[in-house]
Amino acid sequence: MMKKITTKDAPGAIGPYSQAVAHGGMVYTSGQIALDPVEGVMVGQDVKTQTERVMKNLDAVLKAAGSSFDHVVKTTCFLADMNDFAAFNEVYGSYITSAPARSCVAVKDLPKGALVEVEVIAVID
DSSP: OOEEEOOTTSOOOSSSSOSEEEETTEEEEOOBOSBOTTTOOBOOSSHHHHHHHHHHHHHHHHHHHTOOGGGEEEEEEEESOGGGHHHHHHHHHHHOOSOOEEEEEEOSOOGGGOSEEEEEEEEOO
């Protein structure tokens, strides 16, 4: 059975989707951007600051699902500018150290003018 995952420690969905869905011992998160979960406003003007907030949001969603960064098997990362790749990797690598499978692409635009968005698939503990 599919279970919707929600937490107040990450931004609420701003459309017809869930923060994450758990099914079959796995959790699939929606993409997180650098929204403050309390104020609902974008945090930071640079990719490092935004990536910090994104990773904190993802951590909260994973915890709500009974998982963690140590159990991530796949990430998909979206950057507004591929020139930010090294700075993004620096912050991302401080949170996700298990070297899961990953895709990272540059996109034309992200919601609310975000510089980075990340989604993950993880095993539930």
